[in-house]
Amino acid sequence: MDERYDPKKIEPYWQSEWERADLYRTREAPGRPKFYVLEMFPYPSGNGLSVGHLHNYVPCDVIGRYKRMTGFNVLHAMGWDAFGLPAENEALLRGAHPTETVPRYAANFKRQLTISGCAYDWSREINSSSPEYYRWTQWFFLMLLRRGLAYRATGSQWWCDKCRTILANEQVVNGCCWRHTDNPVTKKDLEQWYIKITGYADRLLEDLDGIDWPEPIKLMQRNWIGRSEGAELAFPITGHPKKEVRFFTTRPDTVFGVSFMVLAPEHPLVAQITSGAQRAAVERYASEARRQSEIERMSTVKEKTGVFTGAYAHNVFTKKDIPIWIADYVLMGYGTGAIMAAPGEDQRDFEFAIKYGLEIPRVTAPADGSRPPADRAFPEHGIAINSGFLDGKKTADALRAVCDFAERNGIGKPTVSYRMRDWLISRQRYWGCPIPIVYCKNECGIVPVPEDQLPVRLPPMKDYQPSGTGRSPLANVPEFVNTTCPKCGGPAERETDTLDGFACSSWYFLRFASPHEARAPFDRAAVDYWLPVDLYVGGAEHAVMHLLYARMWTKVMFDAELISFQEPFPVLRNQGVVWAADGQRMSKSKGNVVTPDAMIEKYGADALRLWELFMGPFDEDTKWNESGVAATERFIVRVWSWVRRYVEAGYPQGAPSEQTIHRAHKTLRAVTVQIEQMRFNTALAAMMEHLNYVARLEPTALDRFVVESFVLMLAPMAPYVSEELWRALGHSDSVHLATWPVFDPALAHEDTVTVVVQVNGKVRERLQVAAGTSEDEVKALALSSDAVKKHLGDKTPRKFIFIKDKMLSVVV
RNA sequence: GCGAGAGUGGCGGAACGGCAGACGCGCUGGACUUAGGAUCCAGUGCCGCAAGGCGUGGGGGUUCAAGUCCCCCCUCUCGCACCA
Numbered sequence: 001m002d003e004r005y006d007p008k009k010i011e012p013y014w015q016s017e018w019e020r021a022d023l024y025r026t027r028e029a030p031g032r033p034k035f036y037v038l039e040m041f042p043y044p045s046g047n048g049l050s051v052g053h054l055h056n057y058v059p060c061d062v063i064g065r066y067k068r069m070t071g072f073n074v075l076h077a078m079g080w081d082a083f084g085l086p087a088e089n090e091a092l093l094r095g096a097h098p099t100e101t102v103p104r105y106a107a108n109f110k111r112q113l114t115i116s117g118c119a120y121d122w123s124r125e126i127n128s129s130s131p132e133y134y135r136w137t138q139w140f141f142l143m144l145l146r147r148g149l150a151y152r153a154t155g156s157q158w159w160c161d162k163c164r165t166i167l168a169n170e171q172v173v174n175g176c177c178w179r180h181t182d183n184p185v186t187k188k189d190l191e192q193w194y195i196k197i198t199g200y201a202d203r204l205l206e207d208l209d210g211i212d213w214p215e216p217i218k219l220m221q222r223n224w225i226g227r228s229e230g231a232e233l234a235f236p237i238t239g240h241p242k243k244e245v246r247f248f249t250t251r252p253d254t255v256f257g258v259s260f261m262v263l264a265p266e267h268p269l270v271a272q273i274t275s276g277a278q279r280a281a282v283e284r285y286a287s288e289a290r291r292q293s294e295i296e297r298m299s300t301v302k303e304k305t306g307v308f309t310g311a312y313a314h315n316v317f318t319k320k321d322i323p324i325w326i327a328d329y330v331l332m333g334y335g336t337g338a339i340m341a342a343p344g345e346d347q348r349d350f351e352f353a354i355k356y357g358l359e360i361p362r363v364t365a366p367a368d369g370s371r372p373p374a375d376r377a378f379p380e381h382g383i384a385i386n387s388g389f390l391d392g393k394k395t396a397d398a399l400r401a402v403c404d405f406a407e408r409n410g411i412g413k414p415t416v417s418y419r420m421r422d423w424l425i426s427r428q429r430y431w432g433c434p435i436p437i438v439y440c441k442n443e444c445g446i447v448p449v450p451e452d453q454l455p456v457r458l459p460p461m462k463d464y465q466p467s468g469t470g471r472s473p474l475a476n477v478p479e480f481v482n483t484t485c486p487k488c489g490g491p492a493e494r495e496t497d498t499l500d501g502f503a504c505s506s507w508y509f510l511r512f513a514s515p516h517e518a519r520a521p522f523d524r525a526a527v528d529y530w531l532p533v534d535l536y537v538g539g540a541e542h543a544v545m546h547l548l549y550a551r552m553w554t555k556v557m558f559d560a561e562l563i564s565f566q567e568p569f570p571v572l573r574n575q576g577v578v579w580a581a582d583g584q585r586m587s588k589s590k591g592n593v594v595t596p597d598a599m600i601e602k603y604g605a606d607a608l609r610l611w612e613l614f615m616g617p618f619d620e621d622t623k624w625n626e627s628g629v630a631a632t633e634r635f636i637v638r639v640w641s642w643v644r645r646y647v648e649a650g651y652p653q654g655a656p657s658e659q660t661i662h663r664a665h666k667t668l669r670a671v672t673v674q675i676e677q678m679r680f681n682t683a684l685a686a687m688m689e690h691l692n693y694v695a696r697l698e699p700t701a702l703d704r705f706v707v708e709s710f711v712l713m714l715a716p717m718a719p720y721v722s723e724e725l726w727r728a729l730g731h732s733d734s735v736h737l738a739t740w741p742v743f744d745p746a747l748a749h750e751d752t753v754t755v756v757v758q759v760n761g762k763v764r765e766r767l768q769v770a771a772g773t774s775e776d777e778v779k780a781l782a783l784s785s786d787a788v789k790k791h792l793g794d795k796t797p798r799k800f801i802f803i804k805d806k807m808l809s810v811v812v
Numbered sequence: 813g814c815g816a817g818a819g820u821g822g823c824g825g826a827a828c829g830g831c832a833g834a835c836g837c838g839c840u841g842g843a844c845u846u847a848g849g850a851u852c853c854a855g856u857g858c859c860g861c862a863a864g865g866c867g868u869g870g871g872g873g874u875u876c877a878a879g880u881c882c883c884c885c886c887u888c889u890c891g892c893a894c895c896a
Contacts, residue, residue: 216816216891223815226895249896262896304894329894339896348894419895543891577890614836616825620817621889625824630849631836637851682826685835692835756831761877763831801876807830811876 001647001728005640007604011720015114023734024119026075028529035072036530037064038512038569040538040546041081041128041505044105046090049112050586051594051612051624052578058612059575059680060537061118065716066675069740075530076119077512079126080106083134084501085168088431091464098431099460102129116596117605117719119736124515128433128504133511135455136521137504138436140553141425142448143560149196152446155424157470159188165466166190166428187290188470192426192497193435200552201225201418203566207551213572214619220543226419231403232336233412235261237273238312238321245269245313245324248335248417252406253398254342255317256387257363259353261324262306262339264332265289273324275310282307282326289328304329304352316411317388327352335417343377350377363387364395423549425500430464430473432498440485440492450486456494472496505546506553509533509568527563536569539577547572573678576620583623599629606718607633613680613717635688636721639714642695643725646707649699651729656703663693664706665748668741671713680717687713704729709741756807757782759791775802782808 002009018024039060042053049057064076080102087098106127113120126133144150158167160177167177167185177183197204205225208218230250237243245261263270265286274282285307306327315322329348330339343353344362353360362372364382372378381395389405390398406412426435434456436449449456459480464473474480474496485492507521513530514523547569554568579585580592587593599608610632616622646652656664667690674683687710694706708729715722715735726735750771755778757765765787769778779800782788792812801809 219816220891223892228895230896247896251896327894329896331895334895336896341896346896348896417895540890614824620825622824625837627837628824634851635836641851681824682835685826688835754831758830758877761875766831799876801830803830807877809830809876 001644001724003644005637005721007600007606007720010724011115011117011600011605014720014723015117018734018736021734023736024076024121025123026073026077026121029073032071032073034075034530035064035067035535036075036512036533037067037535038076038509038533038537039078040536040542041079041508042109043084043086044080044082044102044109045086046096046101046105047588047593048105048108049116049596050578051596051599051608052586054116054596054608054612055578055618055622056537056539056575057113057118058116058609059618059678060535061609062613062675062680062716063535063678065119065719065736066740068736069712069716069738071739075124075512076121077124077126077515078110078113078120078122079124079508079512079515080109080128081501081505081508082106082127082129083432083498083504085429085431088429091431095463097462098129102127112596115600115605117609119719124512126508126511126515128501128508129431129458131455131457132516132518134433134458134504136511137433137499137507138449138454138456139451139521140507141499141503142436142451144195144556145448147556147560149199149556150425151194151196152191153194154189155192155194155426156187156189157428158185159470160185163466164468166470190426190428190470192424193437195423195425195552197423197548197552198418198420200555201227201420202416203555204548204551207555207567211567211570211572213569214540214574217540217543217547217572217574221548224420224544224548228417228419230415230417231406231412232415233340233406235313235315235322235340235411237269237324238314240273240311243269243273245338246336247338247340248415249340249342250417251342251345251395251399252402252412253384253387253390253393253395254345254363255315255340255402256384256390257342257344257361258315258318258322258340259320259343259359259361260322260341261313262327262330262341262349262352263309263324264330264337265326265328266332267326267330267337269338270309270326273309273311278308278310282309285326304348304355306352306356308356316409323358325352325356333421334419344372345377345379347377347379361386363390367394420548423500423502423552425503426497427500428470428472428496429498430458430461432458432472432501433504434458434474435495435497435499437495438483438485438492439495440488440490442485442488442490444485444487444490444492447485447487447492453486458498467496472498474498502546502549506550507557509536509550510557510563524562531563532565532567533569534571536572537575538572540574543574574619576616576618576622578615579621579623581624581626586624594624594626599626603629603633604636604720606636606721610635610684610718614684616681618678618680635691636718638691638695639710640721640725642691643707643711643728646699646702647728651704651707652700652702653704654698654700654702656697656701656706660694660697660701660706661747662751663690664709665743666750668709668713668743669745669748672740672743675716684717705741711735712738712741750805753805755805757785757788758807758809759788760812761809762791764788764791771805773805775800775804775808778802778808782810 037060039056064074068074082102090096091098160167162180162183177185205227228250230248231252232248234244234246306325309324311324312321313324341349343349343360345364363386364378365372365385366382384390384393384398390401403414436456438447440447459477466473467475481493483492483494510522510527514526517523550568555566557563558566582592584590607629611628615628667686670686671683711722711725723735752768753771755767755769756763765785767781795812797810797812799811
């Protein structure tokens with residue numbers, strides 16, 4: 001064993017030894033419990049990994065290695081979410097083609113993860129942009145289509161007329177195009193594919209209760225789904241005998257207070273009912289509303305605006321005709337795109353009514369009998385007033401009464417509305433999974449590509465420019481577009497849009513179970529064995545979309561009887577964000593990125609890993625500080641010297657003191673418990689504390705258990721140095737195939753404890769007593785203590801509170 | 813605006829309602845050294861010579877006992893955006 005710890009020497013050596021032994025290959029092991037640990041599917045960016053990314057990968061690796069040592073058959077694999085906008089943008093800006101860059105970048109990620117000591121079964125590596133993979137993404141899309149969960153509808157997208165292409169939200173900067181920052185973007189209507197995720201809204205909501213996820217994430221999903229109960233009602237439009245305004249409300253009890261209605265500017269009724277006199281103003285307002293950038297629409301300080309359509313609806317409750325307005329605060333995408341305005345009970349309607357001088361009836365009074373406030377709306381529940389047959393009813397009762405009335409009279413019914421909308425899955429992009437659909441020019445219409453003809457391959461394109469029509473660049477490839485109809489054999493065109501990248505990441509966790517299965521997306525037996533994922537780890541930024549889509553696809557597969565579980569990730573944890581030393585997000589443009597490569601070069605991978613674990617709680621944000629890596633390297637050096645002295649002494653089976661044995665077991669207990677809880681920082685602190693003690697001991701005051709248990713505890717966290725130390729201790733098998741040491745609870749138990757004596761809540765004495773000492777004994781000891789006597793003075797204790805092995809509180 | 817999370821030494825952070833500051837960084841002193849940005853030893857919340865007192869963003873409260881529980885307020889971070 002070398003005198004000096006030299007990571008540059010041992011890390012590459014063990015790396016190649018492990019590869020030679022194929023150490024991390026997951027082998028089927030019947031009879032052993034399985035554990036599937038998974039990190040969120042990364043996009044292999046050209047910038048490579050930073051030390052921030054490792055804050056996810058290293059902890060997962062520790063869990064995987066730890067579980068393996070405790071007898072689990074562990075699945076830990078890695079793959080690439082390789083389709084997507086960044087690769088395409090890079091191609092457009094720099095001419096670097098994704099078919100070349102993606103494998104190169106992925107290889108770089110793999111290299112970085114490997115030198116960082118992360119144990120993946122690389123034989124299971126997958127890549128969502130490979131035909132072997134996206135063939136099955138297409139297969140899933142067709143399954144959704146078959147089950148009535150995919151449909152076409154018009155949706156509007158951002159459009160830059162200089163790029164002559166569709167823009168993603170993130171490509172719209174200050175209302176202008178990202179490449180033409182002085183060119184305002186507009187909206188363009190396109191026929192696109194949607195996934196009917198709203199049909200799963202209730203299940204997605206209910207099943208949150210049964211999964212072990214961080215509460216904030218669950219809450220975000222609940223808010224995103226945004227279930228609200230209410231009623232859908234309709235009022236006839238005056239002067240248009242067959243037309244009515246259908247609207248959703250959560251407060252049907254306020255119908256007697258409805259003094260006007262508001263439609264979304266995009267509402268189809270607008271064109272039909274607007275009066276001649278108002279037409280010009282309405283059209284002007286509608287087109288302005290449409291042009292508004294997201295930023296403008298998001299502004300909360302913006303004053304409410306709107307325009308009268310000149311048309312009236314008939315409030316069937318008050319029997320009054322009420323004006324119909326349009327306003328951009330009513331959104332076409334929610335409910336029916338129309339509202340009944342109850343300005344007395346809704347603050348937005350109130351503001352609108354004030355501004356345009358509309359009537360503000362008050363139909364809800366506070367339950368305490370006071371009057372509603374005059375200067376604002378009263379949106380809380382209360383008692384119905386000025387409301388005909390509802391008068392005197394509590395809000396909840398009035399609500400039901402209106403629903404009953406509406407149902408009896410055929411003007412509406414109770415309804416549930418969701419904030420969540422269907423998933424727009426079409427992308428007008430080249431670098432994505434082609435949508436396996438053909439449009440027949442004869443009679444057949446929309447025809448799915450038969451499964452045996454999958455995959456629809458992405459054609460190689462050397463130089464792709466936008467089509468200029470809003471279709472993806474694929475529209476420029478005649479060999480791709482022109483095809484024959486699978487049904488009638490006649491001329492047909494292929495769908496040129498590609499699938500949203502979230503489609504690829506909605507099922508990848510299944511693929512790792514049988515990554516090379518060629519006849520199906522996955523092998524049922526392998527999925528039954530490995531899934532669901534036992535521990536899923538990723539950033540909170542994926543709280544909603546990815547996790548919701550993946551959950552929905554899982555439920556669809558369950559319904560299709562392809563799998564036997566309904567939740568893909570029963571346990572989810574979020575790692576914290578590692579901020580750069582300057583407090584900003586690490587990014588190449590800010591020049592504050594710290595790479596694992598640089599840290600490994602300077603301190604070694606083990607030191608980097610330990611610092612990733614030690615720098616703070618795994619799930620909390622923290623700031624990068626390089627001096628910590630130097631500190632964990634020092635820790636490793638101290639372990640090295642300690643073990644080396646023991647090895648050089650001929651690893652004696654010495655005579656450790658009772659205290660040494662106790663400390664070894666206590667540390668082992670702490671580390672075991674804390675790794676299970678993913679509290680790596682305190683686990684490592686316990687090991688440091690233990691080392692501070694044992695490092696002073698002579699080798700003859702140690703034994704194999706004391707030394708080896710330490711090396712074994714270190715193994716998941718610092719795999720290289722622990723392998724080297726393990727071999728130096730005379731083992732011929734890898735430490736990573738060894739078994740996690742077991743602590744003896746009796747030995748880990750404290751024999752002597754410090755019992756604190758408080759007088760009136762202040763600590764006045766500390767007594768060293770045997771664990772389990774009785775209250776009477778402690779009391780006697782305490783009362784005979786000078787310090788306690790001094791603070792008691794001549795007062796008599798009134799009360800004693802005794803917590804065994806902890807404290808005695810004396811109240812006088 | 814709504815929702816969520818967080819405020820503890822010079823710094824990162826520990827702490828089943830029960831000894832606040834584990835562990836580490838930094839700093840101070842010392843040892844060993846030609847040398848030290850190496851290693852080892854000691855010290856290190858604040859005030860105080862000491863006894864002791866004060867301390868977990870601020871203010872109240874519950875309790876024998878509060879960083880931890882309750883109420884009000886302040887600051888920061890993240891997420892969402894007029895959801896009828």
